[in-house]
Amino acid sequence: MKLAIALAAALALGALPLLTSSNYIVGVGVSALIFTVAAAALNLVYGFTGLLSFAQLAFWGIGGYTSALTVVTFGGTFWWGLVWAALINAAVALVVGYPTLRTNRHAFVIVTLTFALLATLVARDWVSLTRGPLGIPNLPPPTAFGHRFGTTGQFYWIAWAFSVAMLAFLYALCSSRIGRTLVAIKQNEPLVRAQGISPMPYKLAAFAIGAAVTGAAGGVFSFHLGIVDPTFLDFYYMQTFLIIVIIGGTGSFWGVVVAGMALSALPEVLRFSADLRMIIYGVILVIAVFVMPSGIAGWLRERRVAEMREALARVSSTPGADMGGPLRGALK
């Protein structure tokens, strides 16, 4: 049922450039799609597996730079740029993740944060590779089968296809038994170990996949902007992804997708001042953490559980109703 709605929504979204002639709105659509993918990847790592990883920002930035460099410096295509963005980030994630995941959760958060910061420093200071503060401008539009996706509307379809593919992949992963094991690890890791499952391979895999997807998303976004520079690693992006995940609901795939689409349109509505917008983000973040810690999806879920609890209590209030099974006779 949910899938049917999702497919319909996806098709509707695909039609956006046909419904409006405003480049601005289509541009917002591109951002919404890509941010949703990045948020879904963060959800995999944080919402499902319980790892609060600020490294996503670094992967986003590395992805943006990798695809830009692939095209500009190494003469590859946009598509290869995306592939490299995903592969390199996955490799980096494995290298960084292996020692970091073995430390405690406090250290994990701080190390990932530090890594994000290091990425920013490298972007700004390793001039020979990244061209420093000037960045890499004039990124050419992608081409495929001889067709040049030059306009915003045309690029939108690339972003759309990319997002649908990535979200489909993430959905298949999160709804599989692998996803359920991640959730189990987040909820009760000692129990998982007592049941014969080693958590490390799962955490590493989630971390690497999250990195690959985020990196690819960064790659697409850099070409949308047409330029990649150190501001690509601005903390603003990390905050946006985080807010989407928290409001949508950690661990809820659809909650985050819906929140991603809705919230990406919001900054455009709140266009009055960059600072005021950020202040509102901060306030939303603080309030959400206290009032709706599991996001909107979590809040809906809690309500359903409460209803179930009540229904069961009513049934159980009839005497003897609770004792089922072969034990019934044994208790006399």
Place this chain on the structure above:
Amino acid sequence: MSAILEVTDLRKSYAGVHALDGVSFAVEAGSVTGLIGPNGSGKSTAIDCISGFQKRDGGRVVLAGNDISGRPAHHIARAGLMRTFQTVRIYERLSLRDNLAIATQQFDPATWVDEFFRTRRYRLAVDAAETRARQLVELIGLQRYYEVETGILSYGQKKLVALAAALMPHPRIVVLDEPVAGVNPSRIREIEVALAQLNRAGETFLIVEHNVEFITNLCHRVIVLDQGRKLAEGSAHDIHHDPRVLEAYLGMTPEMAEAEMRGAA
């Protein structure tokens, strides 16, 4: 009957204190063996060391002829030793069905590829697990809650869930860490009966408990620890009347202790 679990000279110290000072015992296959002792005797530490949740300082643990000493917890579980926890551990936000399914998934042949693509091998494994789960659920009398989030169950019911989960993968031995601690007295009998039934069907248990009546009703053999050492070993009846045990527990004569134990249960 042969010993399914052999513990030899188990040692563990913290900051100079010998929590375990050379403990040795064996659990016979098909038996229910109790492990009791006053607070601080080392029971929980022994369980943690045996099951891989704490690093031991010395000694050997052999499970069905395999040396599992010092292996990580998940390896020991895969070798066939399943355990429960003193403070009950289940996946509170998942259904009873999911709880039981996860408990056995490591033991089926499905790989990540199978899981992602939902291959035939995966679906067969899931069906097999489902069959077993339904059996166990009926045994513990929680059929009504099969699809329900386990977080809403009572504490005693949760302990039953943990027990069922531990049994899912056909373990060689199930180690229970205080299975009835904190459980409503009316439930305790339920758990006792379930365990007896399971044992008759062939399951082996090692039970750490404070509740003496529970241990007496269930266990063929009882091992008593005190201050990190094995104090006594024998049938429940023998233990009741062993003066060393009574002194260690209560500092009393047998008659006083008897009365005490009846009151305390």
Place this chain on the structure above:
Amino acid sequence: MTIDAVYLVQLTLNGIALGLLYALIAVGLSLIFGVMEIINFAHGEFLMLGAYAMTFALPVLGLLYWPALAVAIVAIMLFGFMVYEVLLIRLKPEEFERSILVTLGLSIIVIHLMQYLLTATPRMVDTQFGFEGVEIGSIRITWTRIIGAASALAAFAGLYLVLRYTQFGRAMRAIAQNREAALMVGIRPRVVARNAVVLAAGLCGLAGAAIAPIQLVTPYMGQYLIFKAFALVIIGGLGNIPGAIVAALGLGLVESWIGGFFEIVWQEAAVFVIMIAVLFVRPDGLFKRGGMRVG
């Protein structure tokens, strides 16, 4: 390359001054973690606000250093008090990720509020000492730096006395070492936590106020330093105060020496590289975590 001895001494002195600054920030972070088991993302903002407070207080008080410093510190401690009572009090020790998100949100709000109200234009402020200083041979140090360093040392000495000899200090150490035992003995965690936050805010405020006359004051100044402080707290061991101080001084010296001979980028990256290296070898930090052993 002949190394000029005087140059080295200058670098070393700078390094110590820098290290003391880092230490003020890191100790506060460690204190809060030891007592509440949360990482305060908004810690850098205490410093920033302290610096801004100093820039406002100095002109009003006729550029007199000590009164302005006192005003700034008190103002930030009050702010810390409010932050605790309104936000942090609602957090439980197990809610580590939540605490990060909440303090992150607070950090965003404070930074952008300051930027909105005061713009990002850097502020500069002067003190009664102006640019005068002391000359030892060919080494020159301004009074503002000396006093800043001295204040930091005084603060640490005071902190040591508080932790060692006062009831409040002992309570903090007790909670950091063994929360359950401390609670059983009747120590009230909320009071201790609040005091720890106020104290940490004061240390940061002092740091901010001390550097206000030395460098440009902008809304982002705390953000930048805080990441290094996080790394220092990890290196020194979470909750370990002497560890944090040692790590901070070490970093100050290392950065200063590196900065004196190599490119800036290595100076910046140094702390993070060190942190990752340390974590590789000792996942719990160089020194044991927690405990706040004082003597």
